[in-house]
Amino acid sequence: xxxxxxxxxVRYLVGLFxxxxxxxxxxxxxxxxxxxxxxxxxxxxxxxxxxxxSMDTLGDLTAVDYPDRLEVVYHLYSAACGHKxxxxxxxxxxxxxxxxxxxxxxxxxxxERETYDxxxxxxxxxxxxxxILLPEGFEGHPLRKDxxxxxxxxxx
Amino acid sequence: MTTRTxxxxxxxxxxxxxxxxxxxxxxxxxxxxxxxxxxELGYLHRGIEKLAESRTYAQIIPYTDRLDYLAAMNxxxxxxxxxxxxxxxxxxxxxxxxxxxMAELGRIASHLIFLASIAIDLGGxxxxxxxxxxxxxxxxxxxxxxxxxxxxxxxxxxxxxxxVDEAFLGGARTFLADFPxxxxxxxxxxxxxxxxxxxxxxxxxxxxxxxxxLGLTGPCLRAAGVDxxxxxxxxxxxxxxxxxxxxxxxxxxxxxxYIVRMEEMEESASIVAQALGALPDGPVMAKVPKILKPPPxxxxxxxxxxxxxxxxYIVSDGSTKPYRFHVRRPSFQNLLAxxxxxxxxxxxxxxxxxxxxDPVMGEVDC
Amino acid sequence: MTLRTxxxxxxxxxxxxxxxxxxxxTVLGWARSNSxxxxxxxxxxxxxxxMSAAAGRFDLARFGYEVFRPSPRQADLLITAGTxxxxxxxxxxxLYEQMPEPKWVIAMxxxxxxxxxxxxxxxxxxxxxxxxxxxVYVPGCPPRPEAxxxxxxxxxxxxxxxxxxxxVVRYGR
Numbered sequence: 001x002x003x004x005x006x007x008x009x010v011r012y013l014v015g016l017f018x019x020x021x022x023x024x025x026x027x028x029x030x031x032x033x034x035x036x037x038x039x040x041x042x043x044x045x046x047x048x049x050x051x052x053x054s055m056d057t058l059g060d061l062t063a064v065d066y067p068d069r070l071e072v073v074y075h076l077y078s079a080a081c082g083h084k085x086x087x088x089x090x091x092x093x094x095x096x097x098x099x100x101x102x103x104x105x106x107x108x109x110x111x112e113r114e115t116y117d118x119x120x121x122x123x124x125x126x127x128x129x130x131x132i133l134l135p136e137g138f139e140g141h142p143l144r145k146d147x148x149x150x151x152x153x154x155x156x
Numbered sequence: 157m158t159t160r161t162x163x164x165x166x167x168x169x170x171x172x173x174x175x176x177x178x179x180x181x182x183x184x185x186x187x188x189x190x191x192x193x194x195x196e197l198g199y200l201h202r203g204i205e206k207l208a209e210s211r212t213y214a215q216i217i218p219y220t221d222r223l224d225y226l227a228a229m230n231x232x233x234x235x236x237x238x239x240x241x242x243x244x245x246x247x248x249x250x251x252x253x254x255x256x257x258m259a260e261l262g263r264i265a266s267h268l269i270f271l272a273s274i275a276i277d278l279g280g281x282x283x284x285x286x287x288x289x290x291x292x293x294x295x296x297x298x299x300x301x302x303x304x305x306x307x308x309x310x311x312x313x314x315x316x317x318x319x320v321d322e323a324f325l326g327g328a329r330t331f332l333a334d335f336p337x338x339x340x341x342x343x344x345x346x347x348x349x350x351x352x353x354x355x356x357x358x359x360x361x362x363x364x365x366x367x368x369x370l371g372l373t374g375p376c377l378r379a380a381g382v383d384x385x386x387x388x389x390x391x392x393x394x395x396x397x398x399x400x401x402x403x404x405x406x407x408x409x410x411x412x413x414y415i416v417r418m419e420e421m422e423e424s425a426s427i428v429a430q431a432l433g434a435l436p437d438g439p440v441m442a443k444v445p446k447i448l449k450p451p452p453x454x455x456x457x458x459x460x461x462x463x464x465x466x467x468x469y470i471v472s473d474g475s476t477k478p479y480r481f482h483v484r485r486p487s488f489q490n491l492l493a494x495x496x497x498x499x500x501x502x503x504x505x506x507x508x509x510x511x512x513x514d515p516v517m518g519e520v521d522c
Numbered sequence: 523m524t525l526r527t528x529x530x531x532x533x534x535x536x537x538x539x540x541x542x543x544x545x546x547x548t549v550l551g552w553a554r555s556n557s558x559x560x561x562x563x564x565x566x567x568x569x570x571x572x573m574s575a576a577a578g579r580f581d582l583a584r585f586g587y588e589v590f591r592p593s594p595r596q597a598d599l600l601i602t603a604g605t606x607x608x609x610x611x612x613x614x615x616x617l618y619e620q621m622p623e624p625k626w627v628i629a630m631x632x633x634x635x636x637x638x639x640x641x642x643x644x645x646x647x648x649x650x651x652x653x654x655x656x657x658v659y660v661p662g663c664p665p666r667p668e669a670x671x672x673x674x675x676x677x678x679x680x681x682x683x684x685x686x687x688x689x690v691v692r693y694g695r
Contacts, residue, residue, distance in 0.1 A: 027242045027455030058371060060456065060467050060484040073469070075456050075484075079368065079384060086456065107371025110492050118205070133198035133521055134645065135609045142206050142644050143480075149644050153652065170613055173562045173592045177569065178610055199610040200566055203643040218639060225567035269570070288577035305574075306567060306664055518566050 006031055006083050009052060017043055025086070030075075032086045040072075040089040041099040047076060047085070048104040054078050055085065058105035061112060063119045065145045070096045070121055091121065100126040118143040163191055166503075170199040174277050174507035177517030181494060181510070185503060193498035193506065195491050200521040208481035213239050213448045214313060216481065221307035223483060224519040226269050227462045229262035229298070231519075232311035237392055238457035238468035239313045243450035251315035251440040252394045256431045257328065258301070258310060260424040265294040266462035267417045267424075274414065274511040275346055278355055283346045290338050293331050300324045313448065315441035328432060335425045339418070347418065356410035360497040360509040363408050370496065371489045374464025376513060379416045380408030386460035397434070398427045410505075413512035420462075449476055463487050463514060483522060487515040547684075554598075554624065555681035558674070561597035562590045563617060566604025568631040568664040575667035587674055594620040599677070600654070601670070605633035605640055606647040618654045626681065628673050629656045632663045639663070 010022045010031050020043065021034045035043045047055045055076040063072045069090040077084045091098060100123040101108045112123045113132040120141035123129055131138060140147050169180035178199035184191040204223065208216045220235040221228040233255055240247060247255075268291040275283025295305045301320050302310040310317045346352055362372070367380035377384060385402040387395040403419035405412030452474040458467035464486025471480040490513055497509040564572060576582045576590060591597040594617045606614060618627070629650050632638030637648030650656060657680060660673035 025454060026451070027453050028457060030456065056368065059458065059465070060469060060482075062469060062482045062484075064471055064480045075467070075469075079382070082389070105371065106369045107489060107492065110488060114488075131198075133201040135198070142203060147206075147644075149642070152648060170610060171563055171594075171617055177564055177566065178613075199607060199613070200605060201607055201609065201645050202605055202640045203645050204640075207640065207643055222567055222639070225570065272573075285578045288574060289579060292574070292579045305666060306570060 005081075006085065009083060010085070012052060013043070013046070016046060030084060030086050032088055034088045034090075037089045037091050037098060040087070041101070043087065044074065044076075044101055044104055047087070054080055055083075056080060058101070058107050058111070059084075061101075061108055061115060063115050063121050065093075065119060065143065066090075067145075069093065070119065072098060072115070072121060074101070096120055097122040097124055099124055100129075102126055117141070120144060161186070168506065169196075175510060176273060176515055179491075179510070179515060179517055179520070181498075181506065183498070183503065183506065188502050188504075190498045190501055190503060190506060193495045195494045197488075197491070198521055200517045202518075202522065204522050205481050205483065208478060210477060212476045213450070213478065216478070217312065218307065218309050220483075221309055222518055223485065223522065224266075224461060224463065224466070224487070224516050225306060226516055227262045227266035228306060228308050229258040229311060230266075230459065230461045231466065232308060233259050233393070234457065234459040234461065234466045235468050236311050236313050237459065238455055238470055239448075239450065241457055242453065242455045242470055242472055243313075243448060245314050245442055245444060247315055247393075247442055248439045249436045250319070250438045251442075253431050253435045254316050254320060254440060255311055255393060256395065256398070257428050257435075258298070258308075258316075260427045260431070261294050261297060261328070263424045263462045264421050265291050267421050268294075270417055270462075270511075270514045271342065271346065273514075274508070275352075277507045277511045278352060280346065280349070280352070283342075286341065286345065293327075293334075297324060297327050297331065300327065312441070312444075314444035315439070319440045325432065325435075328428065332425055332429050332432070335422075339422060342418070347415070353411065355505075355508055356414055356512070359410050359505045360501055360512070361407055361409045362493055362496055366496060367408055367493070370493050372464070372493055373486050373489065374461065375416045375420060376408075376413055376464065376490050376493070378403065379405035379412035381406055386458060386465060390458075392457070392459055398430050400424075400427050410508050410512045413514075417514075447476055449474060458484070461486055463516065463519070464490060485519045485522060487513075487517075487519045488522070491515055491520060548682075551682045551684060555678040556586050557589075558587045558599040558626070558677070558681075559589045559591050559597045560587060560599040560601050561594050561617065561621065562592050563594075563600060563614075564603050565606060565610065565614075566633065568603035568634070571664045571667055572601055572603045572630065572670060575670045580667040580671065582671060582674075585671065585674065585678075594618075595622065597621055598625045599674075600625065600627045601630050602627065602634040602650045602654075602656075603630040603664075605638065606650050606653065607645050608647055609645065611647050611653045614650065615653050626657045626677055627654055628658045628660060628670075628677060630660045630670055630673070631665055632661060635659045635661065 014020045047053045055078045057077040059075040071090045074087040115121050117131045166183045169175040170178040180196040182194045204219050220231045224231045268287045272284040272287035302308050364380045383404050400423045403416045405416050450472040454471040456469045467484030469482040473479040498506050582588045629635045634650045640646040641648045658673045658677045
C-alpha cells in the first residue's frame with residue numbers, strides 16, 4: 001500500500017459521527033478514535049460493514065483501568081485493504097457496560113469474556129459472558145488497580 | 157422395553173496427554189460423533205498482566221519467555237520491539253540480524269514440537285523421538301548463545317544480551333546444511349505415512365470465511381487459504397530485507413495445517429541462511445538507560461509468532477513500570493475454533509484437531 | 523567316595539554364594555526404586571523439559587523410568603512439572619489421590635517448588651507442597667533434563683534406603 005489512506009478514512013468517519021475525537025499516537029503511529037460509550041456500537045458497526053472502512057479483523061480487545069474511568073480499546077484491521085485503526089471508549093467504573101461486538105466480529109467472544117473476567121466490563125448481549133480464566137466464584141477483577149492481593153495461605 | 161439414544165457429556169482434561177497441557181474440553185457426544193466441544197481455560201492462568209504492572213520494563217522480559225514457552229525467542233522479540241517503539245530506541249544492525257536468526261530458529265524449534273506432538277498424539281512415538289532429536293540441535297545453539305535451553309531472556313530492550321561466537325555461527329551453518337535431509341526424513345517417515353495422511357486429510361475443516369471471522373491467525377489461518385504473514389505484510393525489525401515464500405493451504409483441514417507448518421520450517425531455514433550470510437559486524441546493544449522510563453503514551457505492536465499474531469499493548473505513565481500490559485495471544489484466540497473444528501467429527505479426531513491447532517497453554521492462559 | 527565329597531563341597535559352595543540374607547524392606551526398596559512409573563502430567567514449561575528427558579538424547583530409559591503412564595491408577599511417581607494454579611490445585615490433588623500406594627512426588631522447577639516468578643500472583647499456588655506432599659524438589663526455571671534425572675536418582679536413593687532420610691531435619695518446612 002503506497003498511499004496512506006487512514007487520515008482520509010478518519011476524516012470521513014468524524015464527518016459521519018461528529019462526537020468522535022481523533023488523535024495520532026506517538027508510539028506506533030496508529031490513529032486513535034475516541035467515541036462516547038452510547039455511540040460506540042454504531043461507530044464499530046460502520047467500521048465493520050460500511051464500504052470505505054471494511055475493518056474485517058478485530059486484532060485486539062482489552063480495557064485499561066484509569067483512576068476515573070475504564071477505557072475499552074479495540075484495535076481494528078482491514079485484511080482486504082490493509083488499513084488499521086484503534087477505537088476507544090470510556091465507561092464509568094460503577095456501571096461498566098457496553099454492547100457486545102460478537103455480532104460484528106465473532107472473534108471477540110473470548111476477548112470480551114477475558115475483559116469481563118479480569119477487568120469487570122460487562123458486555124450486554126454476549127452469548128456466554130462468564131469468567132474464562134479465573135474459576136467461578138472468584139471475587140473481584142484482578143486487573144483493576146484497586147484489587148488487593150489475597151493474603152497468602154499460611155499452612156503447607 | 158424401549159431403547160432410546162441420548163447425548164452424553166465427556167470431560168477431556170485438564171489432565172489428558174492429548175490436550176498439550178492443562179486445557180480442558182467438555183465434549184457433548186452422540187455415540188462417537190461430537191455434537192459440541194467447549195474449551196474451558198484458565199488452569200494455567202498466572203496473572204502475568206497483573207504481575208507486569210509491578211515489574212520494570214526489563215524485568216518483564218523473562219515473563220514473556222514463559223508466555224509461549226516453545227517459541228520464547230519470538231515472544232521476547234515482540235515485547236522488546238514494542239518497548240523500543242514506546243521509548244524510541246534504535247537497535248544496532250548486528251543485533252537486528254541476530255534477532256532474526258534467533259527468532260527463525262525458534263520458529264523451527266517450535267514447529268518441531270508441533271511435529272513431535274502430532275506424531276505421538278496420533279500414535280507414532282518414533283516421530284516424536286526424531287523431532288525431539290533435531291530440536292536438541294537448535295537448543296544447543298541457543299544454549300551456546302545465552303546459556304538457556306527454553307527460557308532465554310536473550311533478546312533485550314535495545315539489542316541482544318550477548319554477541320555470538322564463531323562456534324555458534326559454525327553450528328548454525330552445519331544445522332542448515334543438514335536441514336534438507338532432516339526434512340526429507342520427516343516427509344518419508346511421517347508425511348508419507350498413509351495412516352497419518354488419511355487421519356488428517358479432510359477432517360476438521362475451517363474454511364476461509366470462518367477462519368477470518370473467528371480471528372484465527374498464523375498457520376491455522378494460512379492453512380485456510382488466506383495469504384497473510386505479518387513478516388511480509390507489515391515488516392517489523394528487518395524482515396523486509398529477506399525474501400521468503402508464505403506457504404498457504406487450500407481448504408483448512410488438519411492436513412493443510414500440518415503441511416503449512418512443515419513448509420514454514422523450510423522458509424525459516426532459508427531466512428536464517430540469508431541472515432547468516434549478511435551478518436554485519438558491530439555492537440549488539442544500543443545505549444539504553446539502566447532505568448528505562450518511556451514517555452507517557454501507549455503502543456500496540458504485533459509480530460508473527462509460530463502460532464499466529466502476537467500483540468503487545470503497553471500503556472506507559474512515564475514511570476519505570478508499565479501502567480497496563482496486555483498481550484494478544486494467538487493460541488487464546490485460536491482456541492475459539494475448537495468447537496467448529498470438532499463438531500460433527502468423530503471423537504478420535506478431537507486429538508488431531510487440537511494437535512493441529514497447536515495451543516500452548518502458557519500463552520492461552522497468560 | 524572322594525568324588526561325592528567333591529560334589530558335596532561344590533554344592534555347599536554354590537549354595538553359599540547364591541543365597542542372600544536380607545530384610546524384606548531392603549528388597550522392596552530395591553525393587554521399587556528401580557521401576558518407577560511416572561504419570562504423564564505436564565502443567566507448564568517444565569513439561570517440555572520432562573518430555574526432553576524422556577526423549578532420545580537424555581534417554582530416561584537408561585535408568586528404567588521411561589514408562590510414562592497417562593492414567594494415575596497405573597503410576598507411582600507424580601512429576602509436577604510447572605506452575606500450579608489454585609484452579610488446577612483440586613485436579614492435581616485428585617490425581618495424587620487416585621495413584622495407588624506407595625507413591626512419590628517430585629516438584630520439578632521453581633514454580634512447583636515455591637511458585638517461582640509467579641509466587642506473588644493472585645492465582646498461583648506458591649509451591650505444590652501446599653496441596654500434596656513432595657519428596658524431591660528440583661530447582662531451575664525450567665530445570666535441565668539432567669537436573670530432572672538427578673532428581674529422580676535422588677528419589678531412587680530415598681526409596682532404596684529410607685533410613686537415609688529418616689530423622690533428617692527439613693528446614694523451614
